[in-house]
Amino acid sequence: MKINNPRRIVGSNAERTRLHNRQVVLGHVRERQPIGRAEIARISGLSTQAVSNIIAELEEDRLLIEAGRQSEGRGLPVLKYRLNADxxxxxxxxxxxxxxxxxxxxxxxxxxxxxxxxxxxxxxxxxxxxxxxxxxxxxxxxxxxxxxxxxxxxxxxxxxxxxxxxxxxxxxxxxxxxxxxxxxxxxxxxxxxxxxxxxxxAAVAERVRGVATGLRTFCFLYFGAGLGLGVVAEGEVQRGAFGNAGEIGHVIVRPGGRLCACGNHGCLETYASRIAARSKLAGAGIEIGSASDIENLYKAGNAHLMEWIEEASGPLSQAVGLIENLFDPETVILGGAMPDAVLDHLIATLDLPGGSVAARAGRSTPRVQRGACGRLTAAxxxxxxxxxxxxxxxxxxxx
Missing domain, CATH: 3.30.420.40 (ATPase, nucleotide binding domain)
Structure with missing residues (x-):
């Protein structure tokens, strides 16, 4: 069964929704720029006059600029607009x-x-x-x-x-x-x-400038202080009732397993995170302070780091399958404060479950991929x- 029911962002001509209508116009310009007033009106549901008024306001605020005139068949060339990047x-x-x-x-x-x-x-x-x-x-x-x-x-x-x-x-x-x-x-x-x-x-960064550009629904596994999950569904950031959605690091993947700082045993974060990598290396007398330290160890083929990657693979594969079945994303992205080479190695070692809604033919994106924004992704x-x-x-x- 295929479900195809995309939601259309439409505006309102009511004055009380002025800010919303500005966002509607800006959003359509960003996605389709350069674009003319009549096309914005058609796809947004706003009147042409309302769109013209909003564009004039956005030009005054220096958020939009003219992008020249373009012919579209019969009639006079249409004046187009785009975001003013500067x-x-x-x-x-x-x-x-x-x-x-x-x-x-x-x-x-x-x-x-x-x-x-x-x-x-x-x-x-x-x-x-x-x-x-x-x-x-x-x-x-x-x-x-x-x-x-x-x-x-x-x-x-x-x-x-x-x-x-x-x-x-x-x-x-x-x-x-x-x-x-x-x-x-x-x-x-x-x-x-x-x-x-x-x-x-981090998920928002990837949607704006990274591998999630053009995607509407995806998940981002972020290697930061711990291990977190960013979720974007139908273009909307999912924050939860109190801003705490996505604490994937504290999902139990090994009941009765390693003690986590949260008080539980077997949390994903104790196996697949910088914390877990640091703990593994500290046990061998190796102290790391930054992603650069991890990168240097990886380049040197450090055996203890390679062991951690292998140990992280199983719990991380389990977590990806869970994420796929919960959110049905177009892709799961790995990124954050971990060297690209290590992330690529982690992805290569994943044994993704076949019992997942993501295991389907005709995929246009990989089930798991590395992010493009690097270690500054969250900032x-x-x-x-x-x-x-x-x-x-x-x-x-x-x-």
């Missing part, structure tokens, strides 16, 4: 337990600036100080470009709030339990802020999320 920028900041990463991107998602800052600790006061420094460095010299700063996407490892799996593990940020990170970062950065978990932000995703929320209307918006 009209706005967004800042992305990822907070890890031992480092922070920053990125600045333009409206098309192109990277303008990146940086890495080591952390002596991850207490709020330290993180805020480094965030201010990243902001200053990212925006230095850009004040004369008349670019609109849309805001900042701050990315942190979950889970958020006091929940049953928030043990003081290696992936935890300490001292944030009673803090409101949105309020903290908005005051520190002096701009609108959205706070997101790392895996979700880029934080910035991309701000842009995504600016130009992507929500399906559920009232009309």
């Amino acid at each position: 009209g706005a920028v967004a800042l992305g900041i990822e907070v890890r337990p031992d480092a922070m990463f920053g990125a600045l991107v333009n409206l098309e998602g192109e990277t303008l600036f990146t940086t890495r800052e080591a952390l002596s600790d991850n207490a709020p006061s330290t993180v805020v100080s480094v965030a201010r420094r990243i902001r200053a460095s990212a925006l230095e010299g850009r004040c004369g470009k008349a670019q609109r700063i849309l805001g900042a996407g701050v990315v942190m490892p979950g889970p958020f709030g006091k929940v049953g799996i928030s043990g003081a593990g290696q992936s935890a940020l300490h001292g944030w339990e009673e803090s409101d990170p949105v309020a903290v970062f908005e005051e520190a950065l002096d701009m609108p802020v959205v706070v997101e978990n790392d895996a979700t932000a 880029l995703g934080g910035a991309a999320l701000v842009i995504h929320d600016t130009i992507t209307p929500r399906i559920a918006a009232k009309t």
Whole structure:
């Protein structure tokens, strides 16, 4: 049985949905640029006059620019529009337990600036100080470009709030339990802020500039402080009721297995994550501090790292099958703070289950593939999320 019922993003002519309609127009321009007013009106359900008014407003805000006239059969050439890539920028900041990463991107998602800052600790006061420094460095010299700063996407490892799996593990940020990170970062950065978990932000980055461009439904397994899952379904980011959707690292894959920092035994994170790799190598007297250390060990053919890859393969294969049957994604992407060569090796060793909805003929995308945004995926995703929320209307918006 084949189900083919795509949902169409439509607008409303009601004034109370002005922001939604702006997003509708921006979204269609981004997907089909260059595009004319009549075509936007046809596919959005908005009147031509409403589209014209919105385009004029977006031109004034420097978010859209004219892309020339093009002939479309009979009649006068049609004036087309496209996004003004240089009209706005967004800042992305990822907070890890031992480092922070920053990125600045333009409206098309192109990277303008990146940086890495080591952390002596991850207490709020330290993180805020480094965030201010990243902001200053990212925006230095850009004040004369008349670019609109849309805001900042701050990315942190979950889970958020006091929940049953928030043990003081290696992936935890300490001292944030009673803090409101949105309020903290908005005051520190002096701009609108959205706070997101790392895996979700990474998924958005891949959709904007990576291998998920053009995909509507996919999942992203993110190797960050722990192991997280970002889910995009029908173009919508799936966050869960409290922003904690995707804690795949704490799904039990080996009942009674290794003790996890969350208090359970046999969690996926204890087998397939940087934490697991670090533990394996530490047992052999090898200390690693960054993805570069792992890359060097891999290039040297370190036997203990190769053993970890083999050990991670089974639990990771099981997790991929679970993800496929739960979400029916077009593909599952692996990425984050792990060297490309190691990710490729992990993917090559997977024994994907045949009992999966993804095991079908005629696939146009591989079941599992490596992401294209590299180790800065989450920071880029934080910035991309701000842009995504600016130009992507929500399906559920009232009309």
